[in-house]
Amino acid sequence: MEPVLIGIALFLAFGNGANDNFKGFATVWGCGLLNYRRALVLATLATVAGSLVSLVLAQSLVAQFTGRGLVPDAVAAASSFMLHAGAGAALTIFAATRAGLPVSTTHALIGGLIGAGLAEPGGEMRYGALASLFLLPLLMSPLLAAALGMLASRGLKLRPDVDCACIIAPAPACVAQGDGSLALASTAVSPAPTFVIDADAHCQRQPGLIARLSLPDFADRAHVLSAAAICFARGVNDTPKLAALLLAGQIMDASTAVFAIAAVMAAGGIIYARRVAETMSRRVTRLDNGQGLAANLITAALVLLASKFGLPVSTTHVSVGSIAGVGAAAGTLDWTTVRNIALAWIITLPLAAAIAWLAANLFVSFATLA
Numbered sequence: 001m002e003p004v005l006i007g008i009a010l011f012l013a014f015g016n017g018a019n020d021n022f023k024g025f026a027t028v029w030g031c032g033l034l035n036y037r038r039a040l041v042l043a044t045l046a047t048v049a050g051s052l053v054s055l056v057l058a059q060s061l062v063a064q065f066t067g068r069g070l071v072p073d074a075v076a077a078a079s080s081f082m083l084h085a086g087a088g089a090a091l092t093i094f095a096a097t098r099a100g101l102p103v104s105t106t107h108a109l110i111g112g113l114i115g116a117g118l119a120e121p122g123g124e125m126r127y128g129a130l131a132s133l134f135l136l137p138l139l140m141s142p143l144l145a146a147a148l149g150m151l152a153s154r155g156l157k158l159r160p161d162v163d164c165a166c167i168i169a170p171a172p173a174c175v176a177q178g179d180g181s182l183a184l185a186s187t188a189v190s191p192a193p194t195f196v197i198d199a200d201a202h203c204q205r206q207p208g209l210i211a212r213l214s215l216p217d218f219a220d221r222a223h224v225l226s227a228a229a230i231c232f233a234r235g236v237n238d239t240p241k242l243a244a245l246l247l248a249g250q251i252m253d254a255s256t257a258v259f260a261i262a263a264v265m266a267a268g269g270i271i272y273a274r275r276v277a278e279t280m281s282r283r284v285t286r287l288d289n290g291q292g293l294a295a296n297l298i299t300a301a302l303v304l305l306a307s308k309f310g311l312p313v314s315t316t317h318v319s320v321g322s323i324a325g326v327g328a329a330a331g332t333l334d335w336t337t338v339r340n341i342a343l344a345w346i347i348t349l350p351l352a353a354a355i356a357w358l359a360a361n362l363f364v365s366f367a368t369l370a
Helices: 002-020 021-028 038-058 057-062 079-098 105-118 126-153 200-205 213-246 254-272 276-282 288-309 314-328 337-367
Strands: 164-168 171-175 182-188 192-200 210-215
Touching: 002 057, 002 079, 002 213, 002 314, 021 038, 021 213, 021 288, 021 314, 038 164, 038 200, 038 213, 038 254, 038 276, 079 213, 079 276, 079 337, 105 213, 105 337, 126 288, 126 314, 164 182, 164 200, 171 200, 192 200, 200 210, 210 213, 210 254, 213 254, 213 288, 213 314, 276 314, 276 337, 288 314, 314 337
Parallel strands: none
Antiparallel strands: 164 192, 164 210, 171 182
């Protein structure tokens, strides 16, 4: 059974990489800042880095996704339980990726745990734990991300010609002498240099220019860094959930499991990320550079905070929520695409649960025949 469980865990990691790896760079590619290949390489590197760091930052997520607390400990300890849960999640994620729909691996895993738990002998679901530990963070996170996205979009509006930030030295003051002449004072009028945000031509004309920064260039770099932060945060948040399949079956130690998941996750993104990337980057909404930066910063912050406190939020839900919130504020949101994604989110959990339940019952039937 161990080779089958390893195969299912790695298949799920491959699907997770294909569905999730590029999501951080969706706004970067969508606004034309980087081409697809460069964006994919950076997304992969940042995801792998997050996966490796998860060994330190997100250990509590491993315990949650072994099923303990959700089902009786005796059920969670059975290797067949994790095998069936992983099968439900893996097939669901693969089907969504084929359709180009960005869905939640977290949702699929929870569905798999539910279906496998209900199918196991003596299995019973602790619905209070399911609601408080899993469903509440998953439902609230995209709504919070969308609200923050709308606020950020409205708060970041500048005049189109504002493209420079500069620091101006304080001008020296002139004082009258006893003979009626003027002389420079020993102290300046302003206690500190002046910070100005305006058009580049205006900044260039200022006397005493100390330093200047091109806002478009700064925004470009910040946008790429924010995208990398999302991929890093996703690696931190998702890798422990997938490694839990291997750790629960006591097949590998934590370090080996994380390295294996990280490698296969990276391969899934490189080989099969394009379909979901098209949906996230070009169908949900069209964002400019500043809007994409705002959406990315919100996503990265929320996912990293959730990882720190052991909350199993979905990077997909948070990322789509922030992008949709910014797009709604800008009036560029494609509601048809958003509806299709929302329907996929609704279906993910019960579909994974049904597949896991069916896998468990088929396994019992084959074992009986044998």
